[in-house]
Amino acid sequence: MRATLLLRRDHDELRALFARLHDGDSVAPRLEHFRELAARLILHTQVEEWFFYPALEETGHAEAEPMVSEARFEHARLEDLIECLLGMNGRDSGFERGVAELERITFQHLREEEARLFPLAERVLAARLDALGRAMEQWRSRFDVAA
Numbered sequence: 001m002r003a004t005l006l007l008r009r010d011h012d013e014l015r016a017l018f019a020r021l022h023d024g025d026s027v028a029p030r031l032e033h034f035r036e037l038a039a040r041l042i043l044h045t046q047v048e049e050w051f052f053y054p055a056l057e058e059t060g061h062a063e064a065e066p067m068v069s070e071a072r073f074e075h076a077r078l079e080d081l082i083e084c085l086l087g088m089n090g091r092d093s094g095f096e097r098g099v100a101e102l103e104r105i106t107f108q109h110l111r112e113e114e115a116r117l118f119p120l121a122e123r124v125l126a127a128r129l130d131a132l133g134r135a136m137e138q139w140r141s142r143f144d145v146a147a
Contacts, residue, residue: 003052003125003133004118010044011110018103031090034099038082041106043143045075051136056117059124067117074109078102 001009017037021030053071056064081102088095121129 001133001137002129003055003136004121004129006133006136007044007048007052008114008118010040010047011114014041014044014106014110018106021099028090034085034090038086041078042082043140045078047136047140049075051132051139052121055125055128055132056121061120061124063120064124067120071109071113071117074105074112077105078109081105 014037017033017040021033021037049072053068056068081098085095085098085102088098125132
């Protein structure tokens with residue numbers, strides 16, 4: 001599967017996981033859904049960090065470096081927030097606010113990638129996107145039973 005299609009599929013899955021998180025009223029199922037969302041989001045960011053972003057940077061394209069730098073900064077924010085939220089019990093007053101902030105940052109990041117980074121990758125990595133996607137799937141399958 002092309003790398004950009006694989007990442008778009010991940011984005012759709014993350015959106016669905018956020019929606020599922022909002023469906024539950026009880027704390028225990030919500031925490032379970034949140035843990036699943038957190039694990040999927042971290043796995044997704046790792047695939048981008050270790051495969052997709054380096055491939056874009058290697059092209060030397062002028063737009064790639066600032067876009068990848070911004071995306072990495074956003075990933076760090078997401079990971080910090082996830083770590084903080086995982087330390088909460090779901091009844092903490094800041095948990096709901098933190099989840100809302102995580103959703104806001106995540107959705108903004110996904111929109112940016114889909115609008116700017118993926119089109120750039122389609123132009124500058126066109127010949128490599130299938131092989132890159134296969135490498136991403138192979139790596140991820142070692143950690144993600146649903147991959």
